[in-house]
Structure formats: structure tokens, C-alpha cells
Amino acid sequence: MLANLRSRFRGPRLGTKLALMGLALLAVPWFSYQQLVEMERLLVQGQSQAQLLTAEGISTLFNGRDDLFNDLPLNLEDFEPLYAQPLTGSIRLDAQTEDWGPPEQLQYLEFGSLDGKQDADFQMLLGERADYLYVYMRIRDQSVVYRDPEYLRLDNADHIQLNFIRADGEDGRVSLVFQPSNVVTGFAMDEQWRYAATGVADNRIQGALLPSNEEVLVEFRFPLALLGSRRYFGMTFVDVDDPVARSTTHTTRTLPSAGKESFDLVVLGTPEVRNIVQGLGYSGARILVIDNQARVRAEAGTIQTREPDAQEPSAESRISGLFSNLRPWLHQLVTGEELPSVSAQSPIEQNSVAERVIRDSLNGDPIALRSRISANQEMILAAHPIVSAETVIGTVVVEQDIDNILKFQRTSLEQVLLLSILSLVAVFVALLAFAGRLAWRIRSLRQEASAAIDHYGRLRRAELKSEVNAGDEIGDLSRSVSNMLEKLHQHNTFLESMPRTLRHEINNPLNTLSTSLQNLAEEFPGVDDSKYLASAKRGVNRIGSIVQNLADAANLEESLDAEELEAVDLDSFLRSYVSNCALAHKDTRMIYQGPDKPAIAMIADFRIEQLMDKLVDNAVDFHRKGTAVRVQLDCFPETLQISVSNRGPVMNDQVLKSAFDSMVSHRGPQNRLHFGLGLYVVRVIADHHGGVARAVNLPDGSGVAMLVQLPLAEAESGARLSAIRP
Amino acid sequence: MAKRIAIVEDDPDQRANYADAISKKGYSVSAYGSRVEALSGFDAELPDLVILDIILGEEIDAGFQLCRELLAREPNLPVIFLTERIDEIDKISGLRLGAWDYLPKPITLDYLAERISSLLRINEARDKTGVQRQTNAKNIGNLSLDQDALLVSWKGQRIDLSGTEVRMLAKLVRVPGNAVSYETLMNATMQSLVTNNTINTHMRNIRKKFEKLDSNFACIKSEYGFGYRWSQ
Numbered sequence: 001m002l003a004n005l006r007s008r009f010r011g012p013r014l015g016t017k018l019a020l021m022g023l024a025l026l027a028v029p030w031f032s033y034q035q036l037v038e039m040e041r042l043l044v045q046g047q048s049q050a051q052l053l054t055a056e057g058i059s060t061l062f063n064g065r066d067d068l069f070n071d072l073p074l075n076l077e078d079f080e081p082l083y084a085q086p087l088t089g090s091i092r093l094d095a096q097t098e099d100w101g102p103p104e105q106l107q108y109l110e111f112g113s114l115d116g117k118q119d120a121d122f123q124m125l126l127g128e129r130a131d132y133l134y135v136y137m138r139i140r141d142q143s144v145v146y147r148d149p150e151y152l153r154l155d156n157a158d159h160i161q162l163n164f165i166r167a168d169g170e171d172g173r174v175s176l177v178f179q180p181s182n183v184v185t186g187f188a189m190d191e192q193w194r195y196a197a198t199g200v201a202d203n204r205i206q207g208a209l210l211p212s213n214e215e216v217l218v219e220f221r222f223p224l225a226l227l228g229s230r231r232y233f234g235m236t237f238v239d240v241d242d243p244v245a246r247s248t249t250h251t252t253r254t255l256p257s258a259g260k261e262s263f264d265l266v267v268l269g270t271p272e273v274r275n276i277v278q279g280l281g282y283s284g285a286r287i288l289v290i291d292n293q294a295r296v297r298a299e300a301g302t303i304q305t306r307e308p309d310a311q312e313p314s315a316e317s318r319i320s321g322l323f324s325n326l327r328p329w330l331h332q333l334v335t336g337e338e339l340p341s342v343s344a345q346s347p348i349e350q351n352s353v354a355e356r357v358i359r360d361s362l363n364g365d366p367i368a369l370r371s372r373i374s375a376n377q378e379m380i381l382a383a384h385p386i387v388s389a390e391t392v393i394g395t396v397v398v399e400q401d402i403d404n405i406l407k408f409q410r411t412s413l414e415q416v417l418l419l420s421i422l423s424l425v426a427v428f429v430a431l432l433a434f435a436g437r438l439a440w441r442i443r444s445l446r447q448e449a450s451a452a453i454d455h456y457g458r459l460r461r462a463e464l465k466s467e468v469n470a471g472d473e474i475g476d477l478s479r480s481v482s483n484m485l486e487k488l489h490q491h492n493t494f495l496e497s498m499p500r501t502l503r504h505e506i507n508n509p510l511n512t513l514s515t516s517l518q519n520l521a522e523e524f525p526g527v528d529d530s531k532y533l534a535s536a537k538r539g540v541n542r543i544g545s546i547v548q549n550l551a552d553a554a555n556l557e558e559s560l561d562a563e564e565l566e567a568v569d570l571d572s573f574l575r576s577y578v579s580n581c582a583l584a585h586k587d588t589r590m591i592y593q594g595p596d597k598p599a600i601a602m603i604a605d606f607r608i609e610q611l612m613d614k615l616v617d618n619a620v621d622f623h624r625k626g627t628a629v630r631v632q633l634d635c636f637p638e639t640l641q642i643s644v645s646n647r648g649p650v651m652n653d654q655v656l657k658s659a660f661d662s663m664v665s666h667r668g669p670q671n672r673l674h675f676g677l678g679l680y681v682v683r684v685i686a687d688h689h690g691g692v693a694r695a696v697n698l699p700d701g702s703g704v705a706m707l708v709q710l711p712l713a714e715a716e717s718g719a720r721l722s723a724i725r726p
Numbered sequence: 727m728a729k730r731i732a733i734v735e736d737d738p739d740q741r742a743n744y745a746d747a748i749s750k751k752g753y754s755v756s757a758y759g760s761r762v763e764a765l766s767g768f769d770a771e772l773p774d775l776v777i778l779d780i781i782l783g784e785e786i787d788a789g790f791q792l793c794r795e796l797l798a799r800e801p802n803l804p805v806i807f808l809t810e811r812i813d814e815i816d817k818i819s820g821l822r823l824g825a826w827d828y829l830p831k832p833i834t835l836d837y838l839a840e841r842i843s844s845l846l847r848i849n850e851a852r853d854k855t856g857v858q859r860q861t862n863a864k865n866i867g868n869l870s871l872d873q874d875a876l877l878v879s880w881k882g883q884r885i886d887l888s889g890t891e892v893r894m895l896a897k898l899v900r901v902p903g904n905a906v907s908y909e910t911l912m913n914a915t916m917q918s919l920v921t922n923n924t925i926n927t928h929m930r931n932i933r934k935k936f937e938k939l940d941s942n943f944a945c946i947k948s949e950y951g952f953g954y955r956w957s958q
Contacts, residue, residue, distance in 0.1 A: 218796045504781070507810055508737050514832035515743035522750065522835075544832055544919050552923065572949055580905075580952030606926040607949045613922065616951075 015435035022424075022431045029420035036412050037331075041724070043405045044380065048368035051285075051382030051398045056285060056366065059396040061276055062386040066393055068297075086299060087129035095182075095210035095217040097136060100125060108138070112252040119249035120239035126658055131225065139236075144211045145240045146180040154187060155238065156246035160218070161184070164233035167225065174202060176220060182209050186218050285400040289386075291426035292393055294360055323658075339578045342439055354397075357381045363394040365407040378402050441467060441474050449481050456661070460560075462489035487655045499554035503547045510547075514540050553677045553684075560688040570640055571633055577612055578631050588620050589628035595635045600713040603689055612644075614678040615706050619646040622704065639691070640712050645705035650697040651717050659695040659706075682708065728754040729846055732773035734764045734792060735808070736782045744777065747835040752800065768827050775804045775846055777823040777838075797827045802852065804845040807930040808833060826876070826891035830924075831916055836914045841889065851875050869945075883939050885930065889914050894925075898946065898956045907953040929954055 012020070047239070062068065091099050100106055111122030119140055127134040137160075147157040160176040174187040175196075184207030187196035207220025227233055239250040266504040277287050277298045289298040360367040361383035368382040379401040386394040445467050450462045463486055467478035517536055520530040571594040578592035612631075619629040623646035634641045651659065660683035679693075686693040692709040698705055731753045737742040738759065745755045750862040756773065758764035761782050775795060780789035820855050826845055829838060852875060863872040871915040876892045878885045887895065897914040898906050907950045915928070929946060936943040947955045 301894065504810060510741065511832040512737065512739040512743065515740060515747065515835055518835040519743055519746055522747065540832060546917060548921070552921070577950035580949050583952060605948060605950070606923070606930070609926075609948070610923065612951065 008350050014439045018431045018435040019428070020222075022428050023045070023489060025270050025424050025427055028423065030415060032294045032416040032420065033331075033413070036409065036416060038657050039412075040405060041104065043401060043408070044370060047400065047402060048370075048380050048382060048403065050349050051380055052366055052368050052384060053383045053669050054285075054287075055384035055396045055398045058277065058289075058398070059384040062289065062394065064233075064388045064398070065386075066388045070446045082130040084126040085135060087127040087134060090614075091127065091129065091221070093208045093219050093221065095136075095208045095219045096320055098126070100127060105379065110227065111254055111256075118250070120237055120238055121242070121250045122252060124235075124254070127714040128224070131223060132221045133224050133227070134221045135235075136220070137216075139216045139237055140213055140214060141211075141216045141217060141239055141241075143241050143243070144178065144216050145243050145246065148246075151246075154189070154196060155248070156196050156240060158216070158240050159302050161189075161236040162222075162233065163236075167228035169228075173197075174205065174222075176207060176218075177203065178209050178216075178218075182211075183207070184209055184218060186220075186222070189373055228711055285398060288397040288399070290358055290362075292391075292395075292398060294358055294362070297394065315446075328518070352707075355382060357397060361385045361397070362392055364392050373401070378406060382422060422693070430700050438474070441470070443483075445474060445478055459485065462486050486676050496554060499547075499550040503551040506543065508647045510540055510543055549677055553681060556681060556684050557688070560604070560607065563607060565602040565604055567600050568603050568605050568608075570601050570603070570642070570710075571595060571597065572609070573605065574612070574631060574633050574642065577609065581612075581616055585616070585620055585629075588623065590616075591630045592632070593630065594633045597635075597637050599633060599640050601689070601710050602641055602713045603710065607685045607688070611708065612642075613641075614682050616643040617707065618632050618678060619644050622646055622648045624648045624703075627703075635712065638712055639709045642708045642710070643705045645698060645703055647698075647703040649704075650701055651695060651704055656695045656697070660693050682706070686710065728752055729775065730773040731755050731772070731775050731777065732767065733757040733765065733777045734748065734759075734782065734789070735777075735779045737779075744833075744838070745836070747839065748874060751842070751866070753841050753842070761785055763791055764792060765795065768799070772800055772803065774795075776807070776875040777806045777808065777809045777842075780810070781826075789885060802849060804839055804849050806838075806949055830919065832919070834917070840916065845889065848874065848876050852889055856954060864899075866902050866956070867945075869899060871896060871899065880939055880943070885933065885935050886941060887935060889937075891928060892929055895932060898954055902956050902958065905955040909953075911953060925953075 011017075031293060075270065087100065089099055089101075089581060097103065097106060106125055108123035108125060110121075110123050111117060116142070119142060120135050122139040124138075125134075125136040128137070136622070141158060145157045147154065151157075154175050156178055157187075158178055162172075162174040162176060164172045166172040173191070173193065174186045175189045176184050176186050180187055184205075185201040186205030186207075187201055188198055189195070204226060205220060205222040207218060209219075210217040233691045235254045237250075237252045239252075240246055241249045270722065277300045279300075286299065286301045288296055289299050324326055352367055357367055357369055364387075366382075366384045368380055370380050379399055381399050383395045383397045385392045386396060424715060435563070445464070448464050448466050452459065454460050464478050464482040467475050468482055469475065470478065470549050485688055514537075517533060517540070526531055572690065574595060575592055578590050582590040601664050615628065616631070623629055627647035630643075630645045631642045632645070634643070659680045679695075683693045686708050689710050691708060693708045696705050696707060697703070731748055733741060733744050733748070733755060735744060735757065736759055741757045741759065741845050749755045756767055758767055759782075769869040776792075778792055780787070782788035785791075789807060793807070796803055796805065804826045806826065809828050809830050827841055829841065839882045863870050863877070865871075870877075870879045870882075871892070872878070873892060873896045876887070876889055878887050878892060878895065893914040893916070894911050897910055900906075908925050911925045911928075915924070917924075929948075933943070933946050936946070945958050947954055947957055949955050
């Protein structure tokens with residue numbers, strides 16, 4: 001069963017095999033992608049190293065400079081730090097927050113009651129720019145009471161108290177009062193916060209307010225120099241609601257606890273540090289100097305978060321879109337691991353990366369990490385600790401995006417894919433063409449080779465024409481087959497000439513024998529009557545006829561070529577043949593059945609006669625005694641069929657097939673004079689006339705019919721018909 | 727004086743057998759083994775009749791060449807070919823060597839002797855410019871046949887037929903209109919081993935010779951499966 005299956009399955013054709021082999025080319029994009037991933041890793045690593053080196057370089061500037069960092073108390077527990085964020089743009093004092101940056105990034109500090117819904121509760125933003133401290137406050141206040149110039153006291157209207165330690169170390173007190181013109185003015189105050197210490201407003205302080213629905217929005221600024229280098233300060237909002245009584249109803253402080261003589265601490269970038277760092281910033285990178293309390297002390301440069309381009313899709317971006325869609329799938333296919341999610345990391349994740357970087361570097365380890373900041377933007381965070389006297393006093397963080405690397409990677413990926421597809425297509429087409437050509441050559445060689453031998457196994461040609469000049473293996477094959485055919489032809493020629501040679505060689509001794517016997521009889525007259533002489537003569541005759549028959553059969557095709565074909569009416573031919581035959585085979589009944597109309601075929605009449613002789617001899621030999629041998633002629637549109645049938649033993653399939661082969665006799669050993677040449681001669685003659693000969697059993701199984709089909713001559717012209725011999 | 731018969735045959739045994747048989751009939755025989763040998767013998771003296779084997783040693787056509795040379799010297803010299811194949815009958819006919827007769831091997835020595843005497847007789851008859859022998863000719867329609875002189879003419883024109891062909895034709899026309907069987911025709915060839923094909927070949931050659939003179943000649947008809955018939 002399995003062997004049967006195997007013998008039936010012969011494997012794919014040449015073209016399929018080559019196409020399958022062409023699939024090996026898929027390894028090219030695979031390797032390319034591997035290389036690409038590796039290169040990306042290398043580039044990211046390189047940039048990380050560069051950033052680390054930058055961070056290290058910057059950190060060396062600060063190594064040992066504790067003085068730059070120790071202007072802040074090391075322990076913050078006593079103080080409530082108020083972080084002032086660095087402002088990037090200039091600020092208009094208009095009680096609006098548009099110029100403070102995007103609303104969602106504003107981090108308000110809240111003071112007052114816990115829920116922030118009571119009067120005098122406020123929220124506050126602190127900003128720092130160009131040596132000014134900017135303050136923005138949203139104060140809940142149902143009724144704004146402006147300063148009344150009628151009063152000298154300043155504490156009987158809504159106002160903000162600012163207390164700090166001045167540069168000279170003394171306590172500083174400044175009240176910010178709301179003028180009816182919605183301008184905020186500052187006055188230095190006495191110790192009881194009632195009267196201005198000087199009669200003139202302090203014009204270093206500028207501000208504006210904007211009363212809105214249950215709120216007062218206040219924006220003001222003052223120079224950082226006012227606070228001195230330590231920048232301790234506190235703020236109190238004093239709420240006055242009754243414009244008549246003008247008594248203080250609420251006060252809200254930024255100070256940790258009322259009565260405790262302590263101050264808030266304004267935490268700012270350290271100016272000296274910032275000055276140093278400022279010159280080091282470069283495009284696409286942000287440098288942060290952070291102290292060991294994780295406070296940002298200086299910052300330079302920015303990284304812009306790009307939003308995905310919303311341009312109309314060009315062909316290029318569509319292709320790259322396609323590639324970015326393909327990328328995760330490809331990545332998994334090639335490297336076997338999931339591509340990190342394309343979506344931007346959440347701020348928490350971003351922060352955690354940043355925190356880890358800062359924490360690790362503050363522990364004394366330089367570190368570089370990769371972080372995704374938007375859909376198609378990633379950056380590297382590198383941090384290097386600042387060391388002074390064996391302790392870490394801060395860290396330098398260098399952030400830089402890896403846009404260039406990603407862009408390079410994307411274009412490379414596109415190129416790799418494009419080149420792979422192109423080369424695949426090109427190689428595939430080339431392979432296909434090659435396979436087609438190869439298959440065509442082999443097929444034509446096969447056809448020619450199989451046409452060299454006909455279905456009887458006879459050699460039709462002694463050499464091959466196609467591919468013999470080809471230099472490759474097919475040419476070798478063709479030459480070798482051609483060579484084989486040539487040798488076979490030589491051998492065949494030898495075999496074909498054999499009967500003739502044999503006859504020549506046998507005839508002479510036979511003739512010697514025959515003439516010697518005759519002379520012998522002449523010489524000794526008594527011998528003539530000897531039965532031995534008679535049997536010797538019979539033997540000579542028999543050998544002669546054997547050799548003659550063999551040679552005739554061997555020469556048959558040659559002599560057939562010399563015959564001229566004539567248009568003969570087969571019906572009358574067979575009619576007279578059968579009636580003549582009946583005379584020759586007196587003890588056998590012969591029946592002819594014809595179409596009763598002329599059936600013209602182009603034949604050599606002697607040869608067809610010879611053919612009929614053989615068929616009739618055969619039928620007579622095998623017919624059952626008492627039955628008739630039947631000769632029938634049937635006309636078909638294109639062919640004539642002569643059938644000679646007899647009742648008698650049927651033949652098996654094997655015999656039916658081989659009946660017309662040379663030297664095949666199924667008569668058995670008692671018929672020594674038959675060499676199986678009779679039906680072979682029939683076949684050769686039928687072939688020569690462009691017909692076929694075959695043997696069939698009669699449908700009813702009562703006997704055998706020999707069929708010879710000859711082509712019907714086309715409707716001949718009258719002139720041609722006149723040539724028909726009656 | 728005994729007639730001189732020359733035998734050219736390369737096989738010494740056969741040559742000896744022929745020579746013995748023929749000399750017993752009272753002829754003077756000279757036997758040759760090769761073409762060159764035979765030619766030098768003929769240079770000395772031309773025989774009255776020549777028996778030629780076609781293949782002599784390595785020379786396949788030596789018999790034909792010899793025949794050509796002999797007839798060039800003496801056009802009326804009777805020649806008997808010893809042939810091996812029926813296609814050689816064709817060849818002899820085709821070459822139109824003027825050979826008088828042929829015998830296929832194996833040869834019956836009696837027939838050979840008969841042929842020799844018959845050919846010598848005919849040659850003699852021809853030499854006598856046979857005015858008075860015309861009477862032996864048989865006329866059937868347009869055909870005139872003198873079997874003794876091997877002379878055949880059709881509508882008054884001479885047709886050059888070999889001895890075998892004349893004998894076959896004579897059988898065919900013995901009773902005009904009657905079919906003559908292959909067997910009868912075989913006997914006429916005076917050969918021991920004859921097939922239908924041999925008869926057919928002879929008949930075709932006879933027919934062709936007639937058709938060469940008269941393209942409308944259609945007197946020899948095939949009786950397929952039986953033999954031939956002469957009808958005018």
C-alpha cells in the first residue's frame with residue numbers, strides 16, 4: 001500500500017521545486033531585520049553612552065562644589081517648601097493664567113480649609129523667571145473689599161501679607177493691597193501690620209487682580225533679590241467682608257502653623273548652577289541638575305513633544321504607515337518576541353522611569369534608560385552622580401530623544417522590505433524563466449528521444465538533433481542518448497542485415513549440398529531410390545524455405561518501399577480473392593460479405609493479396625472443422641476495415657496484443673514451419689499502407705477476428721478511377 | 727565439337743559440382759573462381775554460354791559487371807545468372823543486361839542442364855536468321871510468341887523477355903481467358919523453390935515490359951488468391 005503510494009507519488013515538477021527553493025530567499029529580509037534590530041540596539045547604546053558621558057562631564061563641573069547646593073537647608077522637615085516652577089515665556093500681569101503654560105500642567109498649591117470651599121481659601125502658583133518671583137492666586141472671597149484711601153490703616157480691607165527675611169537678615173513685611181483700579185500695590189509695613197512703614201508704595205512689587213464669580217484672581221511679581229539669598233518667606237491672606245465694619249473675618253496662611261516663627265521656603269533653581277548648565281544645553285536635549293533631595297536645581301534645553309503629523313496622507317507616509325502596521329508582526333516573526341507597545345507610556349510610567357534614574361544615580365550609580373514619551377517619540381535618560389568628598393550631593397540628568405535613530409530605523413526597515421520584495425520578485429521571475437526553459441528543453445529532448453523508437457520498439461532515427469550542442473548537463477544527456485541511439489542503430493543494422501547475410505552464407509553450402517546430392521545420384525544410380533537421399537533432399541528444401549522466409553520478412557519493409565500504390569476497388573478485389581481462395585481451400589467454406597459498392601483504397605495489390613493470404617491461412621489453420629471462414633469489408637467515413645474471422649479457440653489478452661509481433665507464434669511446437677512471421681508480415685503491410693492491424697475475440701466468444709484497417713482513398717476524380725484495374 | 731560452357735562461381739565445391747554435372751552432359755567446361763580470372767579466360771577464347779554467380783568473393787556486383795563486358799563483346803552470347811534473391815530478379819530486369827535466364831540457388835542440376843541445352847538451341851536457331859522457323863510462332867491476338875526461340879512480339883514489335891518470363895507467358899496464354907494458378911506458373915519457372923511473390927515479381931516485370939511498348943496494355947490480369955489470366 002505504502003509502496004504503491006510512493007510509486008504513484010513522484011514528487012513535484014522541476015518548476016515547483018525551483019520555486020520552493022526560491023523561498024529560501026526569504027532568509028534575506030529575515031537576516032536584514034535581525035541586523036536592523038541589532039543596529040538599533042547599538043545606536044541606542046551609543047547614544048546612551050554619549051549621554052552618560054555628557055552627564056558625567058557636566059557632573060564633574062559640580063564635583064566638590066557643595067557650596068552651590070548647600071544654600072538650602074539639608075533637612076526640609078521644618079519648612080514647607082513652595083516650589084517655584086521655571087516659566088518659559090514672559091508673563092503679563094493680568095490675573096490670567098494663559099501665559100503660565102498649559103492649564104493641565106499647572107500645579108496649584110492649596111491653602112486654607114481642607115475642602116477649599118470656605119471663604120479666604122486660596123490656591124497658588126509660584127513661578128520664577130528672569131530673577132523675578134511670580135505669584136498667581138485664586139482666592140475664594142464672596143465680597144471683595146478694596147482699599148479705601150480715606151483710611152490710613154491698610155489692614156481694614158482685603159489684602160495679602162508677605163513676610164520674609166531680607167537680604168540684610170532683618171524681617172521684611174510687605175502688604176499687598178487691592179486698589180479699586182484692580183491694581184495690586186505693595187507697602188512695607190510696621191510690626192503690627194497696620195500702617196505702612198513708609199508713605200510710598202514699594203514699586204518693586206507689581207500686580208493685578210480680577211474679581212470674578214466668588215473668586216478673586218490675583219497675579220503679582222517681585223524681584224527675587226527682595227527675599228535675600230535664603231528665600232524664606234510666608235504669605236497670608238486677610239479677608240475683610242463687611243465694607244462698613246471693615247473687620248477681619250478670615251486669615252489664611254501659607255505658614256505651617258500659626259504662631260510658629262518659621263517660614264515657607266521658596267525652592268528655586270540654583271542660579272549659579274543654572275548659569276553653569278545654561279551654556280551646555282544643546283538641541284533636542286534637556287539637562288537637569290538635581291540635588292540629593294531630588295530637587296531640580298537647574299535646567300537647560302527642552303524636548304518638544306511632537307504630536308503625530310496630521311498631514312494629508314502622502315504616498316510615502318501611507319507606505320510608512322503600512323510598514324508601521326507591519327512592524328510588530330514582522331518583529332514577532334523574526335525575533336520571536338513582542339514589540340514594545342506603540343502607545344505612549346502613561347505619565348506615571350514616564351515618571352517611574354525618571355524616578356528610577358534619579359534614585360539610582362543619587363545612590364551613586366551612573367545610569368541610562370530608555371523611555372517612550374509619545375506615540376512615535378522615545379528618549380533616553382542618562383544620569384551621573386555629582387560627588388563631593390565621597391558623598392553624592394546631586395545628579396546630572398541628560399534627556400535626549402532618539403528621533404534620529406527611530407527615523408533611521410524606519411527608513412531602513414522600509415528599504416529592507418522594499419529591496420527584499422523587489423529581489424524576491426526578480427529572483428522568482430528569473431527562477432521561473434529558468435525553470436520553464438529547463439523544463440521545455442528536457443521535455444523536447446524527452447519527446448525526441450521517445451520518438452526515436454516507435455511503439456513496436458523499432459529504431460526510427462540514429463541520433464538526436466536537439467540539445468546536442470548545449471554545453472550543460474542536458475547537452476551531455478542528449479549526447480549520451482544520441483550516442484546510445486547510434487550504437488543501438490549500428491546493432492540494429494547488424495541484426496537487420498543478419499537474415500540476408502545468413503541466407504547468403506547458408507545458401508552456398510546448401511547449394512553445394514544440393515548439387516552434391518544430385519551428382520551423387522547421377523554417379524551411383526542405385527542410390528537414387530534410397531529413402532535417405534530423398535529425406536536429405538527434403539531437408540535441404542526445408543532449410544532453403546526457412547532461410548527464404550526469414551530473409552523475405554526482414555526485407556519486407558525495404559521491398560514495400562519500392563512498390564507503387566494504385567487505386568484499387570477493395571470490394572471487387574476481395575470478392576474475387578475469396579472466390580479464388582475457395583478453390584484453393586476446398587475443405588473450408590469461405591464467405592465474403594462486402595458493402596456492394598466500390599471501396600477505393602490506395603494499395604499495392606500483390607501486397608494486399610499477400611496480407612490476405614496470411615490472414616486466411618491463419619484463419620483456416622485455427623477454424624473449427626465445419627465452420628466457415630468469414631471475410632468482411634466494412635466502409636467507414638475515413639477507413640476501410642477488412643476482417644477475417646473464424647470460429648475456434650479464443651485468444652487471451654496477452655496473445656491478442658502480441659499476435660502481430662515478429663517471431664511470435666502461438667501455434668505450438670508441432671508447427672515447425674511457422675516462425676510467427678505471417679501476422680508480422682500482415683502488420684508491416686498494413687503499416688505500409690497507413691493502416692493498422694489488430695486481433696480481437698468475437699463478441700460472442702466463439703472465435704477470433706483479425707482486423708485490418710486501411711485508409712479510404714478520397715473521392716477520386718474520374719480520370720483517376722479509370723486507372724483502377726478491373 | 728562440344729559446346730564451350732564457362733562457369734564463374736567463387737565457391738570451389740559448387741563450381742566443381744556444376745562442372746561435373748555439365749561435363750557429363752557432353753559440354754566442354756571451363757570454370758573460374760573470380761572476375762579477373764574469368765576475364766583473362768574470356769580474353770583467350772569466348773565461350774558459347776556463360777553461367778554467372780552474381781557475388782564473387784568480395785565483389786557484390788561482379789556477376790553484373792562480367793555480364794556487361796561479355797555482352798559488349800558478343801551481344802548474342804547466352805548468359806544464365808545464378809541468383810539468390812527475388813529482388814535480384816528485379817535488378818537483372820532493371821539493368822536490362824540482356825541476360826537470357828536466371829536460376830535461384832539452390833539449383834537443380836537437371837534444370838540447369840535443360841536450360842543450357844535450350845539456350846544453346848535457341849541461339850543456334852537465331853543464328854540461322856530463322857526465316858523458316860517463323861512458323862513455330864503462336865499468335866494470340868496481338869501477341870506473337872515463339873517459345874523455342876524465346877521470341878515475343880506485341881503488335882508486331884519485339885519484346886525482350888527472359889527465358890523464365892517467356893515460359894510463364896506461354897503458360898498464361900495457352901488457353902486465353904482461363905485463369906492460370908500460381909502453381910502452374912511456378913512449374914513454368916523450372917525452379918525448385920518458388921513463392922507467390924516470385925511469381926508476382928516476374929508478372930510485374932512482364933507487364934512492365936509490355937507497358938513500355940503499349941501504355942494501354944492490360945491483358946495480364948490478377949486473379950487474386952489464385953493466379954493470373956490472359957484476356958484481350
